[in-house]
Amino acid sequence: xxxxxxxxxxxxxxxxxxxxxxxxxxxxxxxxxxYRQILGQKVEFLVSFYNNEISEKSEIFDDQFSVERPDGSxxxxxxxxxxxxDSAMYFCASMRGTGELFFGEGSRLTVL
Amino acid sequence: QxxxxxxxxxxxxxxxxxxxxxxxxxxxxxxxxxxxxQYSRKGPELLMYTYSSGNKEDGRFTAxxxxxxxxxxxxxxDSQPSDSATYLCAMSPNTGFQKLVFGTGTRLLVSP
Numbered sequence: 001x002x003x004x005x006x007x008x009x010x011x012x013x014x015x016x017x018x019x020x021x022x023x024x025x026x027x028x029x030x031x032x033x034x035y036r037q038i039l040g041q042k043v044e045f046l047v048s049f050y051n052n053e054i055s056e057k058s059e060i061f062d063d064q065f066s067v068e069r070p071d072g073s074x075x076x077x078x079x080x081x082x083x084x085x086d087s088a089m090y091f092c093a094s095m096r097g098t099g100e101l102f103f104g105e106g107s108r109l110t111v112l
Numbered sequence: 113q114x115x116x117x118x119x120x121x122x123x124x125x126x127x128x129x130x131x132x133x134x135x136x137x138x139x140x141x142x143x144x145x146x147x148x149x150q151y152s153r154k155g156p157e158l159l160m161y162t163y164s165s166g167n168k169e170d171g172r173f174t175a176x177x178x179x180x181x182x183x184x185x186x187x188x189x190d191s192q193p194s195d196s197a198t199y200l201c202a203m204s205p206n207t208g209f210q211k212l213v214f215g216t217g218t219r220l221l222v223s224p
Contacts, residue, residue, distance in 0.1 A: 004155075035212075043156065043200065043214040056211055091155050099144055099163075101212060103155035 002026045004104035006092050012110045016081050021107045023075045023092030032075045033093040033101070034067065036060070043091065049075065082111045115139055118201055118215030127224050131188040135201035135215045138182065142203040142213075145177050147186045150198045150217065159199075160186065191222045 005024045013019050025032050034046040047057040049067055066078045075094075079086055089106040118135045125131055133147075144163055148156035160175040162168045168175045174187040184203075188195055198217040 042216045043202075043212075045211045045213070048211065058211070089153070100158055100161050101146070102158060103148075105155045106153070108153070 004092055004094055004102055006090075006104040006107050008107055009105065010108040010110070012112065013082055015084060015111055019079045019082055019086075019109060021077045021079075021090050021092075021109070023077070023104060024073050025075055025092065025094030026096070026102060027073070029094035029096045029102075031055075031095040031097065032067075032069070033095075034077045035091045035093060035103070036088040037091065037106075038088045046077075046090075079109075082109075084111050087111045116201065116203060116213050116215045119218055120216050122219040122221050124221045124223065125191055127191060127193060127222055129191050129222070131191050131195070131220060131222075133186040133188075133199050133201075133218050133220070135184050135203075136182055137184075137203060137213075139203075139205065139213075140179075140182065141205040143206065144204045145175070145184050146202045146204075146212070147173075147175055148200040148202060148214075149195075150200055152198075156200055156202075188220075191220075193222050193224050196220055196222050 007022045032049040035043050037043045045058050047061045048055045064080045068076050091106045092104045093101050095101045116137045147160045150156045162175050165177045165179045172189045176185045198219045200217045201215040202212040204212050
């Protein structure tokens with residue numbers, strides 16, 4: 001069964017460092033998303049991406065964040081200068097267009 | 113008032129019980145309703161997806177939407193210990209699914 005894959009599964013970084021989280025969405029999907037979940041809190045929308053551009057972003061997704069689809073398979077989330085409060089699980093998700101959103105296993109980011 | 117409210121639980125039931133999980137919401141624009149299951153430190157897994165009001169059944173799972181009351185439910189029949197997880201409701205106003213709004217999740221514990 002096709003699935004969304006994410007790497008790394010866990011990354012530890014120092015405050016102020018840049019982090020790139022990688023995702024391979026399901027191959028025939030057209031819409032791509034990043035969500036995050038701070039420990040013990042609800043899953044929150046960060047950004048959606050369609051047709052090689054951001055279609056919507058939340059107020060969390062400030063100038064420190066960026067997304068890119070550098071080739072036909074990868075979808076990345078970059079955090080330029082990490083803060084302590086960026087520590088969370090980051091989930092990539094994709095959708096073909098039928099409304100069913102599929103999530104990856106997540107990348108746990110720990111900022112020290 | 114929160115946009116989506118969900119009792120965090122935990123909800124403890126014996127194996128074989130019928131489980132009822134619920135969410136209320138305030139945004140009348142929501143049209144698409146989903147239930148996800150999330151195991152500890154894993155990504156949300158889509159269980160059920162419904163549009164507008166009505167019922168949908170899939171095996172032991174039944175999803176109900178009552179838009180007039182802004183209330184959605186997930187019923188699990190013949191619950192199993194493997195059903196022990198956190199159940200997240202999520203909803204969206206439009207076909208583009210630009211942004212899912214999640215509840216906080218209800219933790220379910222099914223004891224053998």
